[in-house]
Amino acid sequence: MKKLLLITGCALLAATAVHAADATVYTDSVEKILKASCISCHRSDKKKGKLDLSTYESLLKGGRSQAKGKPTVKAGNADESLMIKLICLPKDDEDHMPPSDSKAHQVTDKDLALLKWWITDGAKKDTKLADAKLPEDIKATAEALSKKQIAPPPPSKSGDTDAHANKSKHEEEEDDDDDE
Numbered sequence: 001m002k003k004l005l006l007i008t009g010c011a012l013l014a015a016t017a018v019h020a021a022d023a024t025v026y027t028d029s030v031e032k033i034l035k036a037s038c039i040s041c042h043r044s045d046k047k048k049g050k051l052d053l054s055t056y057e058s059l060l061k062g063g064r065s066q067a068k069g070k071p072t073v074k075a076g077n078a079d080e081s082l083m084i085k086l087i088c089l090p091k092d093d094e095d096h097m098p099p100s101d102s103k104a105h106q107v108t109d110k111d112l113a114l115l116k117w118w119i120t121d122g123a124k125k126d127t128k129l130a131d132a133k134l135p136e137d138i139k140a141t142a143e144a145l146s147k148k149q150i151a152p153p154p155p156s157k158s159g160d161t162d163a164h165a166n167k168s169k170h171e172e173e174e175d176d177d178d179d180e
């Protein structure tokens with residue numbers, strides 16, 4: 001019966017792994033650090049300090065202090081970038097990011113070195129991990145991050161479909177954060 005021959009085609013499912021060659025420093029490492037440590041408070045529907053760190057464009061647009069000459073990211077100058085200054089403040093400083101009393105992941109020294117490198121290199125969006133002239137230790141951090149899956153931020157009041165059940169709880173949390 002010829003019919004039987006048609007069945008075998010289904011076995012050739014393509015693997016869906018991300019091609020390492022296409023990984024970029026921004027999307028596959030910088031953005032992952034921000035997701036783990038910052039996005040819970042800085043995203044489109046919850047912009048603490050009027051800052052949304054969830055996209056490249058909004059990151060460069062900066063927050064409340066951008067217009068006062070304190071850009072969140074100053075391409076080419078990590079020391080002048082507010083984001084780096086706040087991460088580097090002592091943990092007990094009330095302006096330290098992420099706030100030490102929050103559940104957000106603290107930025108590790110390795111991750112900080114990568115963020116600084118990225119800004120110093122011009123805060124580019126499209127530099128491929130494979131082409132970036134990263135020092136060995138930072139390269140190792142970037143590669144490890146590029147393989148990591150970062151869980152999305154907790155559901156927001158207007159976002160995920162099953163967020164409604166917990167609505168009042170989330171609103172309480174937001175009020176806490178607004179006590180600045």
Ligand code: HEC
Nearest residue numbers: 037038041048049051063064065066082083097098102104
């Ligand atoms: C638990 C909530 C929370 C997390 C997590 C958090 N932030 Fe913030 N962030 C705030 C709040 C609140 C403010 C506003 C402080 C103020 O207005 O005095 C702020 C302000 C800022 C500002 C100043 C914006 C401006 O232009 O004035 C920057 C930059 C910033 N955060 C960066 C970060 C970075 C980078 C991370 C992750 C490493 C992070 N934050 C994680 C709550 C958070």
